[in-house]
Amino acid sequence: MPPDPAAGVATKLQTVETGIGDPATPASQLPNLGEAQQDLEAALVEDAGLYSRVSALLPEPVRSAVASDVTAGVDLERLTPPRPTLPPWHIVAPAPADELQRDYREAEAAFGVPWAYLAAIHLVETRMGRIRGPSTAGAQGPMQFLPSTWARYGQGDINSDHDSILAAARYLHANGAPADMAGALYHYNHSALYVDAVSRYARRMLADPRAYLGYYHWQVRYRLTGGRVVVLPVGWHNP
Structure with missing residues (x-):
């Protein structure tokens, strides 16, 4: 049986949240922190069991902040179903x-x-x-x-x-x-x-x-039918 990733995810989330919240964090580090936050929370949106295990390992106030973001992410997934093709963006x-x-x-x-x-x-x-x-x-x-x-x-x-x-x-x-x-x-x-x-x-x-x-540093993620998620980077164009 593979090891449970919950502990690793919890540690990464705590590091990311601490970094974003710390005024001493250099601005140059914020893009990576924001993208990591988005990726980690997206995984929890997709896996309720993993979220439950990770949440139990997080201290406050990180636990409440992550809970709010994950709930918002679930809301938006329910609101916007996946699409069969990429958008004209x-x-x-x-x-x-x-x-x-x-x-x-x-x-x-x-x-x-x-x-x-x-x-x-x-x-x-x-x-x-x-x-x-x-x-x-x-x-x-x-x-x-x-x-x-x-x-x-x-x-x-x-x-x-x-x-x-x-x-x-x-x-x-x-x-x-x-x-x-x-x-x-x-x-x-x-x-x-x-x-x-x-x-x-x-x-x-x-x-x-x-x-x-x-x-601010969250990227454009687009959900396609079949469970695929595509990150659309700056410069991407679909006429």
Whole structure:
């Protein structure tokens, strides 16, 4: 019988979470830490038994942070089924993390929507702007607006991170944010799974703003039928 990988996964997760959360960690190490965090948690999303064993080995607060991320990942897998073919996307490098932070904060100041909810939507929708291309429903831009919704709430360029983040805050505010974030998110995407996933990522960033620096480095992973997962790197293009 092969050895149980749970102990090794738990050790790696603790190292990764500690590194992301430590202000002394050099910025040059954050890309590898963020990608490792994503890979380790993705394995736990796919294997509930492994997750249970790993969770039992993790200390707090790492255990709670990982539990929240894994639950969000399960939500999103249930929301978005695997596809038979790769999408018509172009994967680009995201804008710098501090530049996006300024955009989220500007939107928060203008509309009262907590910055972390905007970052969480950006993460879920396009991995912080890495994905360029329409959704299966025809939504566009870094925050994935239908053209009809953009016509009402957008100002500027639907493909601009700054303009689409402001538009998302404007839309959420018009639908009850910040007083009713869950209700506003449900207007953004009519799914309780979506609301839960975005809220979990947002709450984690509000509790620990450095969590954003891990999420920022998450890559575009695309699930295909048959259980295959493909990482779409920067520069990938499927016309």
